[in-house]
Amino acid sequence: MNKSAASEIADFSVRKTQRNDVNELLALLNQIIEMGGTTAMEKKLNKAEFLSSFLEADILESSVCAIDRETGEPLGFQIASHYGDIPADWVDIGTFVKPGIQTRGIGSALFKATLAALEGKELMAINATIRADNTGGLAYYNSRGFKDYKVLTDAPLADGTPVDRICKRYDLG
Numbered sequence: 001m002n003k004s005a006a007s008e009i010a011d012f013s014v015r016k017t018q019r020n021d022v023n024e025l026l027a028l029l030n031q032i033i034e035m036g037g038t039t040a041m042e043k044k045l046n047k048a049e050f051l052s053s054f055l056e057a058d059i060l061e062s063s064v065c066a067i068d069r070e071t072g073e074p075l076g077f078q079i080a081s082h083y084g085d086i087p088a089d090w091v092d093i094g095t096f097v098k099p100g101i102q103t104r105g106i107g108s109a110l111f112k113a114t115l116a117a118l119e120g121k122e123l124m125a126i127n128a129t130i131r132a133d134n135t136g137g138l139a140y141y142n143s144r145g146f147k148d149y150k151v152l153t154d155a156p157l158a159d160g161t162p163v164d165r166i167c168k169r170y171d172l173g
Contacts, residue, residue: 012075012106014113017055017063024074025065026050029096038134039096040165042158054079054094062091062121064113066106075101078110080118080126089124090169095140102136111144118172125169132164146170 017025030044045053055063065077076097083092093114097106118126128146130137146168154162 012066012068014066014109017065025077062117076106078114080114086127090127092127107140123172125171128168129165141168
């Protein structure tokens with residue numbers, strides 16, 4: 001790795017998400033939703049929706065965020081919690097990184113911290129459900145070692161456009 005690439009990766013830190021991060025993380029998530037194409041979410045969230053979906057007390061324990069060391073700005077965050085129709089000993093994962101900086105090692109650092117936060121919780125697997133047209137998201141989870149196990153065919157977007165969702169799992173034990 002050349003010196004400039006190393007300095008790009010070293011300009012952020014990863015820590016547990018804190019309640020005082022809410023406004024900035026919500027703005028980051030809504031920016032990603034507004035751009036479209038990289039999250040299954042299509043409607044921007046308000047603060048109450050964000051709190052209930054992403055930062056309930058139990059979720060906060062396994063939520064991590066990357067913070068720019070110079071500005072204190074959140075650069076991305078990752079949530080691991082139990083959503084939808086998965087086994088009780090699994091968690092779902094969601095990864096959100098500021099647009100334009102996805103190749104700086106933030107996702108890798110977030111996943112490492114998420115794995116550490118999940119240690120000792122008696123979980124069997126992590127589920128990631130990614131839109132089939134989100135090639136960046138699919139590549140990210142593939143590079144972490146997630147394996148396809150199910151396809152949700154023709155899940156409609158808000159406008160009715162059918163898009164497959166790829167379900168991937170990462171075994172913890």
